Amino acid sequence: MRRAAAASHFTHLSTYHQVFQENEYKKTVTVPIINDNQYEADVDFYVILKNPHGGTGIGDPSVTRVTIVDDDEPGEFEFEDTHYHLDCKTGKVTLRVMREHGFDGKVSMDYSTVDATAVGGKTLGANVDYVTANGTLHFEHGETSKSITVDVSKTVKEAK
Numbered sequence: 001m002r003r004a005a006a007a008s009h010f011t012h013l014s015t016y017h018q019v020f021q022e023n024e025y026k027k028t029v030t031v032p033i034i035n036d037n038q039y040e041a042d043v044d045f046y047v048i049l050k051n052p053h054g055g056t057g058i059g060d061p062s063v064t065r066v067t068i069v070d071d072d073e074p075g076e077f078e079f080e081d082t083h084y085h086l087d088c089k090t091g092k093v094t095l096r097v098m099r100e101h102g103f104d105g106k107v108s109m110d111y112s113t114v115d116a117t118a119v120g121g122k123t124l125g126a127n128v129d130y131v132t133a134n135g136t137l138h139f140e141h142g143e144t145s146k147s148i149t150v151d152v153s154k155t156v157k158e159a160k
């Protein structure tokens with residue numbers, strides 16, 4: 001578990017002085033937690049009791065651990081369809097990538113083309129069926145879909 005960074009997750013209370021009145025046996029310490037929208041591992045911090053005054057002592061436990069459980073769902077990526085067919089006349093195919101099961105925070109994902117029976121190349125030519133593509137899709141917080149466009153040959157060829 002990562003150490004909680006004070007600046008980003010909770011307001012740092014370096015020393016907090018509590019005074020118990022006569023007949024008082026219970027007090028609460030409140031630490032404001034900052035709720036962001038970025039997925040991250042759970043983080044934790046400790047609160048310790050120290051410097052008792054007025055003839056009192058420190059009992060056990062005098063240290064407690066607080067875990068900030070992340071509530072953000074960054075989602076997962078998938079294509080909208082398992083198979084795309086294209087009309088050669090357009091010379092390109094657009095594939096839609098969906099971000100499902102959550103859309104919290106800024107996330108990114110890489111993609112690349114892989115040859116099957118079609119042959120990819122840097123530019124379209126005699127023996128090139130499509131232009132190989134690879135890159136990174138960046139999603140902002142709340143963004144749920146992006147498109148990848150691949151240029152393909154307008155020349156119809158028989159499957160090899």
Ligand SMILES: [Ca+2]
Pocket residue numbers: 035036037038070071072
């Ligand atoms: Ca959150």
Ligand SMILES: [Ca+2]
Pocket residue numbers: 035036037038039040070071072
């Ligand atoms: Ca978070």
